[in-house]
Amino acid sequence: MPTQILMPALSPTMTEGNLAKWHKKEGDAVKAGDVLAEIETDKATMEFEAVDEGTLGRILVPEGTQHVQVNQPIAVILGDGESAADIKAAPAAKPAAAPAPKAAAKPAAPAPTSTPTPTLPPRGGGNGRGAMAAPAPMPQVRAPQPGADGARIFVSPLARRLARNARLDLGGLRGTGPHGRIVKADIEAAIAGGGARAPGYVAPSFRKERIVAEAGNIPYTEFPLTAMRRVIATRMTESMVHAPHFFLTVDCEIDALLKARQEINDTLGQKTSVNDFVIRAVAMALRQVPLANASYSDDAILRWNVVDIAVAVALDEGLITPIIKNADQKRIPQIAAEMKDLSLRARQGKLKLAEFQGGTFSISNLGMYGMREFTAVINPPQACILAVGAGEERPVARHGGLAVATVMTCTLACDHRVLNGAEGAQWLQAFKKLIEAPAALLA
Numbered sequence: 060m061p062t063q064i065l066m067p068a069l070s071p072t073m074t075e076g077n078l079a080k081w082h083k084k085e086g087d088a089v090k091a092g093d094v095l096a097e098i099e100t101d102k103a104t105m106e107f108e109a110v111d112e113g114t115l116g117r118i119l120v121p122e123g124t125q126h127v128q129v130n131q132p133i134a135v136i137l138g139d140g141e142s143a144a145d146i147k148a149a150p151a152a153k154p155a156a157a158p159a160p161k162a163a164a165k166p167a168a169p170a171p172t173s174t175p176t177p178t179l180p181p182r183g184g185g186n187g188r189g190a191m192a193a194p195a196p197m198p199q200v201r202a203p204q205p206g207a208d209g210a211r212i213f214v215s216p217l218a219r220r221l222a223r224n225a226r227l228d229l230g231g232l233r234g235t236g237p238h239g240r241i242v243k244a245d246i247e248a249a250i251a252g253g254g255a256r257a258p259g260y261v262a263p264s265f266r267k268e269r270i271v272a273e274a275g276n277i278p279y280t281e282f283p284l285t286a287m288r289r290v291i292a293t294r295m296t297e298s299m300v301h302a303p304h305f306f307l308t309v310d311c312e313i314d315a316l317l318k319a320r321q322e323i324n325d326t327l328g329q330k331t332s333v334n335d336f337v338i339r340a341v342a343m344a345l346r347q348v349p350l351a352n353a354s355y356s357d358d359a360i361l362r363w364n365v366v367d368i369a370v371a372v373a374l375d376e377g378l379i380t381p382i383i384k385n386a387d388q389k390r391i392p393q394i395a396a397e398m399k400d401l402s403l404r405a406r407q408g409k410l411k412l413a414e415f416q417g418g419t420f421s422i423s424n425l426g427m428y429g430m431r432e433f434t435a436v437i438n439p440p441q442a443c444i445l446a447v448g449a450g451e452e453r454p455v456a457r458h459g460g461l462a463v464a465t466v467m468t469c470t471l472a473c474d475h476r477v478l479n480g481a482e483g484a485q486w487l488q489a490f491k492k493l494i495e496a497p498a499a500l501l502a
Contacts, residue, residue: 061146062111064134066120066127069100069107070412075286076100077125078133083115089136096122096133100286103379103415104408113138117146214241217357221246224300287377298439302355303475306434307483311494312464313450319497323391331395333467334370334424337447338394339500340493342366342386345420348486352419354440355476369418369438370398372405379405380438382418391500426450432468442477445490446470467494 066076077099083089094106095115116137120127127133135146212229214222218241222229225246232249234241271279284292316336323331345352345366353362366387369380381401383394404410420442423435426449435446450467457464469490473483493499 060138061116061141062113062136062138063132064095064109064136066129066131066133067098067107068129069098069105070416073100073129073286075126075128077286078120078122078127079104081118081122082106085115085118087115089113089115099408103405103410105412109136111136113141116141116143212241213239215243215357217243218246220301285376287374287379291377294439295436298437302437302439304437304472305475305480305483306470306472307480307487308432308468308470309487309491311467311469311491312455313467313494314465316494316497317450317465319501323501327392329392329395331391332398333426333450334422334447335391335395335398336494336497336500337422337424337445338368338370338383338386338398339389339391340490341420341422341445342368342383342389343493343500344486344489346387347489348482350478350482351443351473351486353442353477354419355442355474356440360477363419365419367418367420369415369421369441370401371421371423371435372402374406379410379415380418380421381405381410381415421445422447426467432470434470435472437472437474442474443483443486444472446472 066078068074069076079097079099081096082094083096089095089109090112091108091110093109095109096107097104098107099105113136115134117135118133119135120131120133137143137145213234213236214229215236219229221227221243222232222241227246227249229241232241232245233239234245236242236245267281271277313333316333320331320333320336323329349362352366353360355361365385368383368386370383371378371380381398381404383389383397383401386394389397401410401414405415418438418441421435421438421444423444424447425433426447428449430448431451432448433446435444437444446469448468448470450465452463453466454461455464455466456462469487471483471487471490473480478486
């Protein structure tokens with residue numbers, strides 16, 4: 060029976076893609092492992108390989124087609140003894156898994172009095188810019204115990220937090236978890252379906268017409284959002300909403316590092332960058348202070364056993380973070396060679412999924428753009444990202460007098476659910492010590 064080929068999900072965030080090019084034409088023989096097509100995902104252009112043998116009987120989606128939904132049939136493979144006449148009898152493609160049903164809001168009914176969630180003080184130390192501002196009081200949400208009908212509401216901790224952030228009325232939801240428990244999928248479905256909101260809530264709107272009107276109906280040029288821009292917008296918004304950021308800043312003197320870099324370049328004839336030293340220092344600091352090499356989950360803090368450093372690379376259409384895996388086990392020349400190769404293929408859209416998906420810690424370096432210092436948004440599910448500024452000559456106090464040194468400002472963004480201020484400062488101290496005494500980085 061003919062086999063339908065479905066649009067693959069080539070990354071965890073992919074819901075649609077563009078069919079850039081077919082490598083086979085109708086009538087060509089196909090073997091498992093043959094490259095059938097090139098698919099543009101939200102991150103890169105990737106090759107799609109066949110898993111079945113046969114003949115490419117029909118191409119259902121021509122190359123150049125955009126916004127092809129995941130699991131949509133794109134071609135049909137014919138087996139031995141089958142012909143194009145058999146294609147009509149091919150089984151229908153299995154539809155993509157349907158999202159959780161939208162929760163309908165129950166009619167308003169007498170309900171228990173809403174109780175405000177108490178405001179908790181921030182855990183641990185503050186940030187590098189002074190004491191943390193006290194968090195705003197949590198929005199009032201219907202008390203989680205009694206529902207509108209007097210029954211107790213069972214809800215997971217993650218679902219309760221998501222509902223609180225969205226000001227969603229838990230009393231109007233029906234859970235799909237065990238024993239009717241409200242779980243994350245129920246909250247997401249309710250938000251997507253406009254579930255019941257707490258009084259006074261106004262959903263944000265970014266419709267083009269509204270934005271143009273608020274800007275005063277001035278002339279504009281429209282640039283459609285790419286898949287990458289949409290994913291960046293979604294993930295960074297989620298990060299700022301769900302991960303309580305705090306920031307710590309330190310100045311590092313890098314004259315010794317610059318001298319060591321020049322010696323490597325002259326001796327080995329290989330070009331290394333300051334960023335290669337930063338990657339190595341970050342990796343070694345994570346081994347010394349593994350608290351920062353972790354992620355938050357509702358059940359536990361997950362401390363990773365490997366050190367994989369994601370490094371932000373700017374693209375015309377967005378941003379991608381190729382990964383130096385096991386960076387703590389690699390010397391600077393090897394890091395430099397890998398980073399050069401990854402950056403080149405990132406800009407060509409030729410990275411493999413495993414080369415940019417994941418990572419346990421991120422680095423964003425805007426020093427080449429002359430940025431003295433900045434803050435970066437944490438890349439979930441990681442707990443930290445280091446923002447690296449430009450190295451520049453500045454006056455420094457030394458032995459009671461003034462001197463001139465090359466100083467690089469670095470700002471660490473931390474997820475307060477994973478680290479407190481003292482723990483973030485401990486990691487940043489370890490990083491500063493390594494950067495300012497680069498002999499340890501060359502060992």
